[in-house]
Amino acid sequence: MNQKVLRTLEYNKIVERLAEYAFGADTKERCLSLLPSTSLSEITNAQQQTKDAMNRSLKKGRLDCSGIKPLSSAIRRVEIGGTMNIEELLGLCKLLETARRVKAYGRKEREDIPSDSLSELFDGLEPLSPLCDEIRRCIISVDEISDDASSNLKSIRRSIRSTGDRIHAQLNQMLNNQNVRNCLQDFVITMRNGRYCLPVKAEAKSQITGMVHDQSSSGSTLFIEPMAVVNLNNELKELSIKEQDEIAVILATLSAKAGEYIPAIETDYQILTELDFIFAKAAYALEYNGITPHFNTERKIRILKGRHPLLDAKKVVPIDISLGSDFDQLVITGPNTGGKTVSLKTVGLLSLMGQAGLPIPSGDRSELAVFDDIFADIGDEQSIEQNLSTFSSHMTNIIHILKEANEHSLVLFDELCAGTDPTEGAALAVSILSYFHSRGIRTMATTHYSEIKIYALTTSGIENACCEFDVETLSPTYRLLIGIPGKSNAFAISKKLGLSDTLIEDARTRISSNEQNFEDLLSDLEASRITIEKEQAEINRYKSEIAALKQQLKNKQEKLDESRDAILRKAKEEANQILQEAKDTADEAIRNFNKYGTTRPSIQEMEKQRTNIREKMAANEKKSSKEKDTAIYNPKVPKKLRIGDSVKVLSMNLTGTVHSLPNAKGDLFVQMGILRSQVNIKDLVLIEDAAPGSKKYAKTGAGKLKMSKSASVSTEINLIGKTVDEAIALLDKYLDDAYLAHLPSVRIVHGKGTGALRSAVQSHLKRQSYIKSFHLGEFGEGDAGVTIAEFK
Structure with a gap:
C-alpha cells in the first residue's frame, strides 16, 4: 500500500486515535505502525478477533491491560546471570498480576459457551502466581524491602533498631546535661553522612569531644559526633552495609527464580501485548459504532449508511454507495461543499480501515x-518548491497512478483535470476515465464538467451520482444519490442570493442550446426523483399500516384459535369423564352379576342398586336438559335495553353492562369486567333489581346518578405517566363513579415500572369499604402492569 494515499485519506489520524486506547508502550507503537493488509485470510482473522473483542467488551466491560511494561533488557541481564533491580522486579510482578487478571477475564462463565478466536490467546497466559506472590511478599515498594523477605534481613534490622535505640539513649543523656545543653545550637539529634550528631555552637567546639562531620552555611553551627557514640555509629554503619548485602542476596534470589520462567514471561508479554492491541481496536470501534464488513475478492464495494470516522457522528450524514457490481466507475457531480470529496474519502478510508482489521462505521451487511x-x-497538490501549478501537480500524480494502477486497485479522483481550460480539461478527463474503464479498474471521480456527465450517461459500466443540494435553503443535504447526475445550480444559487434576473437571463443566452437542454433534462430528472421519493414514502407508510393491520388480524385469529382449542379440550375432558363414569357403572354391574351368579342374591339389594343407577342417569339427563334449555330457551328476553343496563349473559354465566344497542339481528356489545363481547339479545337476562332503567332503581336521586354514570364511565382507567399523588386523586374519583355506575369490576392500568405506582394503587384499594377484592392481571390481562378490582 503506497504511503501517499495513507496521508491523503488521513489514515494516520485513525491510527493515532487508535493508539490512545492502548495501555502498553509497545502496543501504542504497534497501533501507530498498523498498515492495511492485502491478504484476505489475514484481514478476515483480524476482523474476527476485533469482533470477538467487541462482544466480550459489551458483556464484561473493557479489558484492563494497564500493567504491561517492557522487560526485555532486564530479562537479557538475567539470562547471562545478572540481577534485576527492585523497580524491574515490581514491573515483572505487575505484568504477572495483569496476566492473572486478564486470564480471569477471558475465562468462560459456563462450559457450554462456545470458544471464539481469542480463547486460545487467553488460554496461553501463565500468571506464574507463586513467583508473583513471592515478589510481592519480599518487596513492598520501590523504596522498601519487607522485613520478612528473609530471616537474616529480619535479624539485621532488629540489630539496627537496637543499636539506634542505644545511640538515642546515649545522646538523650547528653542533651539532659546542662553543661552540654549550653553548648548546643538546638536541642535535637540529627544525622550527617549516616552518623548521629549534635548541633554544637562553633564557639563551644572545644567543649564537646568528637568528630566534626558538617557545618551550617553560616558557619555558626558544627555537627559533631560525640566520642561516646562513635563506636555505636560504627556498629550501625556495619549493620547498614550488611542490610544492603542481604537485600542484594534477596534480589539475586528473586531474579534467579524469575530466570527459571523466562520463556513463560516472554510469552505472557507477547500475548498481553496482542490482546491489548486487539481490545484497543475493539474499544475504538465501539466509540464510532463500527461493524465487521464482509470481504470479497470480486472487487465489489457496497457500503450501507457509511460515515466518515473523523467527522462528528452527530452531524455526519450517512451515505449508501456501491461500485463493482453493475458498474466499475462512478462519477459524482454537484455543487461545491456538497459532500463529493467527503464521499470519496469515506470510501477510500473505510477500505483502508477494513483491510487493516478495523471495523468500519457503517450499517450491517x-x-x-x-x-x-x-x-x-x-x-490541493500545488507545490511552490517544485515550481508546479495546481494542474501540473495533479497531472504528475495522475501520470504516476496511470503507471502503477492495475485491475486490483481502487482509484479516487477529486475534480479530475480541473484547473485548466474547461474544454481541454474535460477531454483529458474523459480520456483518462475511458482508459481506466477499458482496464476494468474500479474508479470514482468527482467533476463539474458536463462532458463527463454525458460520458457517464452514454457509456455502459459507468454510472452517474450526485450530492443532493437544497436550492431553497442554499445548503447541501450531503445525501449521495446514485444513478442521477447532479447540477451545478449556479443560476439558481445566484438568483437566490440576489443576482438580477437580467444578468441571469443574459448568462443563459451565452450557453449553447445543447448544454441548456442538458441542464433542463437534469432539472426534470431532479423533479421526477423528488416526486418518486414522496410517492415511495407514502407507499412505505401504507405498507406499514397494512402490516400492522395484518398483525392485528393474526393476533385476533390466534386468540380465537386458543379459545376454540380450550373449548374442545374442555369438551373432551367432560366426554372422558362421562365415559369413565359409564365404565365404572358397567364394571360395577358386571361385578354384581358375577357375584349374584354364585350366590343367592337379595332382591332388595339388587333393587336398591338398580334404583341408584337409575337416579344417576336421571340426574345426568336432567343436568344435560337444563344446560340445553338454558342455551336454547330464554323466557326473559329483554324487550327494551338501554346503554348501562345490567344484564346476565346466560351462555357465559357472567354479568355485565350494556355498551351498545341491539342491531337489526339483535346483536349488541356487553362489557363483562375486562371482557367486551358481542352477544345476541336472546342470550341476555335483564337484572331487574339492579337495572338502571327499572322503576325501583330510578326512584331515588342515586338511581338517576347511576343511570347517567353507567352510560359514560369506562371499565378501565389508565394511570401510566402520573405521579402517585395525581394517580390516587384520579383513581379515587374514578372508583366512586364506577361504583355509582354499578360496574361489577374495573381494570386499573398502572404499568410495571419501579412498582411504586402499583403499591400506591393497591394500598388505596385496601382502604375502600366498597371494594370486595383485587388482584394483579393474569396472562392476557396485562400481567403485573394491571390490577383488577371487584366491587361488593
Whole structure:
C-alpha cells in the first residue's frame, strides 16, 4: 500500500486515535505502525478477533491491560546471570498480576459457551502466581524491602533498631546535661553522612569531644559526633552495609527464580501485548459504532449508511454507495461543499480501515473488496518548491497512478483535470476515465464538467451520482444519490442570493442550446426523483399500516384459535369423564352379576342398586336438559335495553353492562369486567333489581346518578405517566363513579415500572369499604402492569 494515499485519506489520524486506547508502550507503537493488509485470510482473522473483542467488551466491560511494561533488557541481564533491580522486579510482578487478571477475564462463565478466536490467546497466559506472590511478599515498594523477605534481613534490622535505640539513649543523656545543653545550637539529634550528631555552637567546639562531620552555611553551627557514640555509629554503619548485602542476596534470589520462567514471561508479554492491541481496536470501534464488513475478492464495494470516522457522528450524514457490481466507475457531480470529496474519502478510508482489521462505521451487511493498492488524487497538490501549478501537480500524480494502477486497485479522483481550460480539461478527463474503464479498474471521480456527465450517461459500466443540494435553503443535504447526475445550480444559487434576473437571463443566452437542454433534462430528472421519493414514502407508510393491520388480524385469529382449542379440550375432558363414569357403572354391574351368579342374591339389594343407577342417569339427563334449555330457551328476553343496563349473559354465566344497542339481528356489545363481547339479545337476562332503567332503581336521586354514570364511565382507567399523588386523586374519583355506575369490576392500568405506582394503587384499594377484592392481571390481562378490582 503506497504511503501517499495513507496521508491523503488521513489514515494516520485513525491510527493515532487508535493508539490512545492502548495501555502498553509497545502496543501504542504497534497501533501507530498498523498498515492495511492485502491478504484476505489475514484481514478476515483480524476482523474476527476485533469482533470477538467487541462482544466480550459489551458483556464484561473493557479489558484492563494497564500493567504491561517492557522487560526485555532486564530479562537479557538475567539470562547471562545478572540481577534485576527492585523497580524491574515490581514491573515483572505487575505484568504477572495483569496476566492473572486478564486470564480471569477471558475465562468462560459456563462450559457450554462456545470458544471464539481469542480463547486460545487467553488460554496461553501463565500468571506464574507463586513467583508473583513471592515478589510481592519480599518487596513492598520501590523504596522498601519487607522485613520478612528473609530471616537474616529480619535479624539485621532488629540489630539496627537496637543499636539506634542505644545511640538515642546515649545522646538523650547528653542533651539532659546542662553543661552540654549550653553548648548546643538546638536541642535535637540529627544525622550527617549516616552518623548521629549534635548541633554544637562553633564557639563551644572545644567543649564537646568528637568528630566534626558538617557545618551550617553560616558557619555558626558544627555537627559533631560525640566520642561516646562513635563506636555505636560504627556498629550501625556495619549493620547498614550488611542490610544492603542481604537485600542484594534477596534480589539475586528473586531474579534467579524469575530466570527459571523466562520463556513463560516472554510469552505472557507477547500475548498481553496482542490482546491489548486487539481490545484497543475493539474499544475504538465501539466509540464510532463500527461493524465487521464482509470481504470479497470480486472487487465489489457496497457500503450501507457509511460515515466518515473523523467527522462528528452527530452531524455526519450517512451515505449508501456501491461500485463493482453493475458498474466499475462512478462519477459524482454537484455543487461545491456538497459532500463529493467527503464521499470519496469515506470510501477510500473505510477500505483502508477494513483491510487493516478495523471495523468500519457503517450499517450491517456492508461489503468491501480486498485491493492490492489504493490511489487518490485529492486536495490541493500545488507545490511552490517544485515550481508546479495546481494542474501540473495533479497531472504528475495522475501520470504516476496511470503507471502503477492495475485491475486490483481502487482509484479516487477529486475534480479530475480541473484547473485548466474547461474544454481541454474535460477531454483529458474523459480520456483518462475511458482508459481506466477499458482496464476494468474500479474508479470514482468527482467533476463539474458536463462532458463527463454525458460520458457517464452514454457509456455502459459507468454510472452517474450526485450530492443532493437544497436550492431553497442554499445548503447541501450531503445525501449521495446514485444513478442521477447532479447540477451545478449556479443560476439558481445566484438568483437566490440576489443576482438580477437580467444578468441571469443574459448568462443563459451565452450557453449553447445543447448544454441548456442538458441542464433542463437534469432539472426534470431532479423533479421526477423528488416526486418518486414522496410517492415511495407514502407507499412505505401504507405498507406499514397494512402490516400492522395484518398483525392485528393474526393476533385476533390466534386468540380465537386458543379459545376454540380450550373449548374442545374442555369438551373432551367432560366426554372422558362421562365415559369413565359409564365404565365404572358397567364394571360395577358386571361385578354384581358375577357375584349374584354364585350366590343367592337379595332382591332388595339388587333393587336398591338398580334404583341408584337409575337416579344417576336421571340426574345426568336432567343436568344435560337444563344446560340445553338454558342455551336454547330464554323466557326473559329483554324487550327494551338501554346503554348501562345490567344484564346476565346466560351462555357465559357472567354479568355485565350494556355498551351498545341491539342491531337489526339483535346483536349488541356487553362489557363483562375486562371482557367486551358481542352477544345476541336472546342470550341476555335483564337484572331487574339492579337495572338502571327499572322503576325501583330510578326512584331515588342515586338511581338517576347511576343511570347517567353507567352510560359514560369506562371499565378501565389508565394511570401510566402520573405521579402517585395525581394517580390516587384520579383513581379515587374514578372508583366512586364506577361504583355509582354499578360496574361489577374495573381494570386499573398502572404499568410495571419501579412498582411504586402499583403499591400506591393497591394500598388505596385496601382502604375502600366498597371494594370486595383485587388482584394483579393474569396472562392476557396485562400481567403485573394491571390490577383488577371487584366491587361488593
